[in-house]
Amino acid sequence: MFSTSQSLPLRWHLVRITLGTLIPVVAFAAVVVFQLARTERESVELRVLRSARALASAFEREMSGSIRTLHALAESDHLDRGELEAFHDECARVLRTQPAWRHVLLIAPDGQPLLNTAYPWGSPIPAIADPESLARVVETHQPVIGNIAVGRGARRALAFPVRVPVMRGGALRYVLTAVITPESLTSVVTRQAPGDEEWTRTLVDSRGTVAARTVDPGRFVGQPATSSFMQKTHDLEQGVFANTSMDGVPVYVAFRRSQPSGWIAAVVTPKRILDAPVTRSMLIVGGFGFALLLVSVGGAWVFSRNLERSITGAATAAAALAEGAPHRMEPSSVRELTRLGEALERSGRLLRERERERDANLAAAEAARAEAVEATRAKDAFLAMLGHELRNPLAPIVTALDLLRRRGLAGTPEHEVISRQLRHVVRLVDDLLDVARITRGQMSLHREPLELSSVVARAVEATAPLVEQWRHALEVDVPTSGLRVLGDADRLTQVVANLLTNAARYTAPGGHIQMRARACDGGITLVVEDDGQGMPPDLIPRLFEPFVQGPRTLERSEGGLGLGLSLVRSFVEAHGGRIEAHSDGPGQGSSFTVWLPGHEDAVAPPGPSEQREGIAPMVEAASGEPLRVLVVDDNVDAAEGLADLLGLNGYQVAVAHDCAEALSQVDALRPHVALLDIGLPDVDGYGVAERIRARMGDASPVFAALTGYGQDGDRARSHALGFRHHFVKPIDIDDLSAFLEALRPVRSEAG
Structure with a gap:
């Protein structure tokens, strides 16, 4: 008997139910909110990355304008005539139209400066500050955007060059350069930044020197970017990563590398902005869940006190009823307990009547049980009969083979043929008795490398009596070698034998059956054709489903259960192949095409990505x-x-x-x-x-x-x-x- 010391009061059960119900709900809500917060964060990351792309595009547009202006200036007739002093004046005029340019240089391919608008014509000109970019122009004959460098003039100001080649007659004659100040890039980065955002937009040259920055540019422009920034952006076109900013703040960095200059446009966001949605969501869910648990547990505790008194009264009334003594249960605020008290009162009056009904119900239940047992016995008997009738024709064959072995006649080729075919048929019978396993593709396969011709030979041998019975002409065109597959010889033999059997049965006596095989589409194609009764178009889409058969005539009444083609498809697909049926209509014959992967490709059924053209x-x-x-x-x-x-x-x-x-x-x-x-x-x-x-x-x-x-x-x-x-x-x-x-x-x- 169960001890009351092992039980808990009702109120504790209600508390446990409340907790068991609410905790999964709160946990699920937390997961959902966390996922939503993470999605929001990913959206912000994508937004920051798009902002970096926009900044890179703005920089490229700005540089493209300067390059176009330099190209136009490079077409000057003064350069063709070697009038460098006149070209100096022309450059000075163009310089006044380009507020971003500090000055214009004309440089010989060997690096010798020929003119500099920062110096009067004829004055000594200092050497160039960024020979690396000049070398790239000389090498590639393409425009180049150089890196930030300290000028060689008296002011030692920061600037970067934009250089274009001056080509004449297919040869590089000069290099025309516009020297641009980093301050001119301030408008590029600030145009991309709304005033209410806490993002920092930065342009960094290909060597890692900060060229422009929306926050504190006077402090950081001209300074090298952090080593971690350079490592994480090395050889990448774009991305988002966590880092520490140049002023020591934990941040997320979204960057895009501008081409072909190699400059990097970066948008830096404080970590607290991206992490805030997840933190806020967890705090809200945690606080709300804890408050909900407290309220629910308290309510369950209060409600359980009244409920417990009512249930105790019901237990007392039930105990009195068991002893045969009348007892009236006190009214309860719980409707179900009130109805329980009324039921207990009625139970005393109806006890004898219910005992009589119980006896009658027991008798009826016993009869129903006997009927169910009989139905189960009938089902088992049917299955036993089915197994018996399927295996019954095989028993004498097995006996005959055993006798041949005992008489020493087992070494003949005929005996080997019968033994092999018998194993094949026994395996087929086992599969037919477990149709569910076959339709799920759970048959066992014993794969080994083999030539398709050996499978065809066994199938032709197995179906030869039927073909001869119907007096068909069978034409086999299958090469003896070169068509190797990795497969189960018995299953593949069953595939070919089923197709030949169908062709024989559904072709009028004296018909023609043709079977051919070739390498095709990276695998092997086997085709079985006949000139028999054909198939209506509405049958073909359902032909490979279980228990589907074409129209029968009396002379084909020996047909099977309609599982043959369903099994064929299952076996072919298990080998990674496919099968198709075709007919031009009734009386027009039929053809079945099987495709199997070659030996190297036959490891497993191909997935969608492996079947692409x-x-x-x-x-x-x-x-x-x-x-x-x-x-x-x-x-x-x-x-x-x-x-x-x-x-x-x-x-x-x-x-x-x-x-x-x-x-x-x-x-x-x-x-x-x-x-x-x-x-x-x-x-x-x-x-x-x-x-x-x-x-x-x-x-x-x-x-x-x-x-x-x-x-x-x-x-x-x-x-x-x-x-x-x-x-x-x-x-x-x-x-x-x-x-x-x-x-x-x-x-x-x-x-």
């Missing part, structure tokens, strides 16, 4: 140059997100949202690969591809469709129009990466 690389690029990818999508968020992912994977990416912008990006980027959305406004993706081909000619990129249209017709159209791949949204970044990576080896070799 083959990619024949068509890209040539310089060795070590990153793959240039153009993403064209009118969905701005989708395009930018995909570009970010590809950028993080080391690709050089440009984004466009319509045809005109795409053509502009093509001229600037010269992409190797173009990912085109088909459903673009005004001009669809096919039209954009046509215009890009017309513009780039033989240098056109590899095109891939990036679209929400994924029907077979859509795929066929994109392939017909020269698209090398058809990605269906939402895109799988792994498939896309594999597609792009497949181009890398050939690109490296081409370089």
Whole structure:
């Protein structure tokens, strides 16, 4: 008997129920709030990163203006005629229109300064302050943005050069330089910063010297950035990381590297701003949860006192009823307990009647139990009969084989054939008695390397009596070698035998059956064709489902349960292959095509990324140059997100949202690969591809469709129009990466 000393009062049970109910709710709320806070923080990080990109773009636009002005000045006729004094005056006039420029220099390729607007014509000119950037112009013949340096003049001011080559007749004649002060970049960083933000925007040159800063620029401009900043931004295009600022404050840094200058645009945010949502959310959830627990436990404790008195009264009444003594329960504020008291009073009056009903119910229950036992026995008997009837034909075969062995006749080829086929049939019977296991694909496979011709030979041997019975002409065209698979010989034999058996049964006597196999699509294709009764179109989509069969005639009444083709599909897919059926209609014959991976590819069933179309690389690029990818999508968020992912994977990416912008990006980027959305406004993706081909000619990129249209017709159209791949949204970044990576080896070799 259960001891009352081991039990707890009702009030404690109510408290436990309350705690058990509320704690998971509070925990779930905490998880949800934490996830929301983390999402908010990720949104802020993305916003900071976008701000860094905007700052980098603003810097690039500012420098592009100076470079264009220098290019225009480099076309001066005075330079063609060698009139350097006149060109000095022309540079002085242009200088007055460029408030950001300190002065203009003209330098010979050997580094000798020829003129400097900071000095009168004919005066001695000091040596240049940044020879490294001059050397890069001489080497590349391209505009270069130099690094912050201390000037060689009397003021020793900080400045950085913007240099462009002056080309004449295909040769470098001069280097034209605009010396720009860091103060001119102040407007670039401050334009990007709303006044209410606690973010610090900074421009750092390629050597790590601070060129502009929104907070305390007089203190930090010209100073080197922290070593941790340089380490974490080294060789990266963009990113977000935790760091300590130059003034010792814990911060998060979002940066973007400007190209081709190598300068870094950084946006620095105090950690407390990004961490505040999570901390605040946890404090709110914790405080609210603790208060809720206190209120709930207190309420349960108070309510349990009245409930406990009522239940004690009900227990007393029940004990009196058990002893046969009448007892009236006091009214309770709990409706259920009041009804319990009324029920206890009625129970005394109806006890004898209920005892009689109990006896009747026991008798009925016993009868029902006997009926259920009989039904179970009938089911077991049916299953036993099914197993018996399926195995019954096999028993004499086993006996006969045993007799042959005892008589020393087991060494004949016929005996080996019978033994092998018997094992095959026994295994099939075992599978048929466990249909659920087969449909779930849980059959056992004993894989080994083998030639498909050996499987075909065994299947032909097994079905030969049926083929001869129907007087069919069987044509087998399967090479004896060169078609190796990694598979279960019995299962594959069963696949081929089932297809031959179906062809024989559903073909009129004297028909023709053809079986052929070839290497195809990186694997092996086996085709079984007949000129039999064919199939209606509505049957083909359901043909490989369990218990589905075509129309039967009386002479084919020996057909099975309709599991044969279902088993065939299960076995083929378990080997990583696929099967298709085709018929032109009733009376037009049928064909079944099985594709199996070759021996090297047959380790496991291929996943979606392994079934993509083959990619024949068509890209040539310089060795070590990153793959240039153009993403064209009118969905701005989708395009930018995909570009970010590809950028993080080391690709050089440009984004466009319509045809005109795409053509502009093509001229600037010269992409190797173009990912085109088909459903673009005004001009669809096919039209954009046509215009890009017309513009780039033989240098056109590899095109891939990036679209929400994924029907077979859509795929066929994109392939017909020269698209090398058809990605269906939402895109799988792994498939896309594999597609792009497949181009890398050939690109490296081409370089």
